[in-house]
Amino acid sequence: MNIAADTIAVLVTPSGRSAIATIVVVGPTADAAVDRHFFPLGKTNASTSSVGDILVGHWRDSAEGQGEELVVSRTGPERLEVHCHGGVAASRRILNHLQAAGCREIAWTEYAERTEAAPTIAAARIALARARTSRTAAHLLDQYNGALQSELASIAALLDSQETSDAQLRITALLATARFGLHLTRPWKVVIAGRPNVGKSSLINALVGYERAIVFDQPGTTRDAVTAAAAFDGWPVELADTAGLRESDDAIEREGVSRARQLQSEADLILLAFDASAAWTDEDQQLVDAHPDAIIVHNKCDLPISSSGHRPAGLKVSAQRGDGIALLIETIGHALVPTPPTPETPLLFTDEQVAALRQAARWIAEKNHPAASAMLQALLRSS
Ligand SMILES: Nc1nc2c(ncn2[C@@H]2O[C@H](COP(=O)(O)OP(=O)(O)OP(=O)(O)O)[C@@H](O)[C@H]2O)c(=O)[nH]1
Numbered sequence: 265m266n267i268a269a270d271t272i273a274v275l276v277t278p279s280g281r282s283a284i285a286t287i288v289v290v291g292p293t294a295d296a297a298v299d300r301h302f303f304p305l306g307k308t309n310a311s312t313s314s315v316g317d318i319l320v321g322h323w324r325d326s327a328e329g330q331g332e333e334l335v336v337s338r339t340g341p342e343r344l345e346v347h348c349h350g351g352v353a354a355s356r357r358i359l360n361h362l363q364a365a366g367c368r369e370i371a372w373t374e375y376a377e378r379t380e381a382a383p384t385i386a387a388a389r390i391a392l393a394r395a396r397t398s399r400t401a402a403h404l405l406d407q408y409n410g411a412l413q414s415e416l417a418s419i420a421a422l423l424d425s426q427e428t429s430d431a432q433l434r435i436t437a438l439l440a441t442a443r444f445g446l447h448l449t450r451p452w453k454v455v456i457a458g459r460p461n462v463g464k465s466s467l468i469n470a471l472v473g474y475e476r477a478i479v480f481d482q483p484g485t486t487r488d489a490v491t492a493a494a495a496f497d498g499w500p501v502e503l504a505d506t507a508g509l510r511e512s513d514d515a516i517e518r519e520g521v522s523r524a525r526q527l528q529s530e531a532d533l534i535l536l537a538f539d540a541s542a543a544w545t546d547e548d549q550q551l552v553d554a555h556p557d558a559i560i561v562h563n564k565c566d567l568p569i570s571s572s573g574h575r576p577a578g579l580k581v582s583a584q585r586g587d588g589i590a591l592l593i594e595t596i597g598h599a600l601v602p603t604p605p606t607p608e609t610p611l612l613f614t615d616e617q618v619a620a621l622r623q624a625a626r627w628i629a630e631k632n633h634p635a636a637s638a639m640l641q642a643l644l645r646s647s
Pocket residue numbers: 459460461462463464465466467478479480481482483484485486487506507508509563564565566567581582583584585
């Protein structure tokens with residue numbers, strides 16, 4: 265049987281462990297490809313089914329016995345869905361059969377791009393699958409429902425009617441959303457830094473609620489950076505515990521300290537931890553001066569607080585007892601997103617969107633309005 269190559273097969277469920285996997289087969293030869301391997305229990309097969317039909321049967325190739333029992337449903341004139349066992353091997357086997365029957369396999373992301381009405385909508389659908397919290401998903405759902413799309417259309421209309429300064433203002437406002445928007449699919453990076461033995465590992469454990477990092481009463485315990493996924497106030501965070509900052513003769517510890525400094529430079533937010541029961545030192549002050557935007561955390565507040573030295577204001581916590589941890593979590597959430605966007609706010613949430621809008625802004629500044637307009641049109645509509 266000669267089956268044309270413009271029929272596609274795509275796995276639309278994630279490749280994790282799930283009960284059921286769904287493979288969409290769409291194109292002029294979808295029926296023939298499925299009929300090769302699907303043997304229904306009833307009289308109706310893929311070719312003779314009507315839209316809405318759900319068929320139960322077995323999937324096998326000629327060399328196999330019974331094959332796998334599964335369900336095929338017709339969801340369009342040239343569109344079938346195969347619902348099989350959710351294991352990776354089960355869906356792979358069916359995809360291999362469909363490929364051998366002439367279907368072209370594509371990734372679900374490409375399928376989203378082909379089937380959604382516009383690039384920003386497809387991008388939102390792809391990003392939604394990567395959202396880690398319901399709060400980030402809500403903002404992405406707004407974009408899926410057209411918030412960004414309609415803002416881009418308004419800007420394009422302004423450009424077309426020569427209202428370029430308004431268009432420029434709206435683009436600038438949109439670009440300002442990128443810092444937040446890009447984090448909807450990438451966790452904010454929060455690093456806990458401080459001198460050895462102040463309780464950094466204890467803090468990460470208290471913040472994530474389980475024993476992620478080793479806590480020990482010897483300074484220099486944490487060598488390599490330890491990360492944990494968490495969500496604060498609904499914002500996904502990658503929390504990193506790092507080696508205590510000090511000069512050391514130990515090569516491994518030195519490597520840990522250099523890794524700690526590297527992570528600090530990449531962080532969205534730094535928590536500087538100090539031991540409240542110990543005297544405030546010049547080294548402590550140097551750390552605070554080097555990171556003026558950091559959240560200062562005075563740990564071990566269950567012990568008598570040392571009054572020696574000029575200890576700056578900060579959050580008082582006890583990682584060991586849990587005192588102050590709830591307030592610290594709230595403070596982190598607020599520091600990451602001081603003013604969360606209201607529902608339905610248009611947001612830029614991919615690097616491509618940011619690059620395109622920056623380029624459009626440059627073109628408007630250079631008075632090349634047709635190029636800026638074309639850039640927006642490319643974002644608005646699939647080619
Ligand atoms: N009393 C008291 N002790 C604490 C508290 N937090 C940590 N400790 C103790 O302080 C010691 C060091 O704690 P860690 O969490 O390992 O400190 P660290 O900053 O990660 O240390 P390094 O990895 O060596 O840099 C341990 O003995 C902890 O039990 C606290 O809130 N109160």
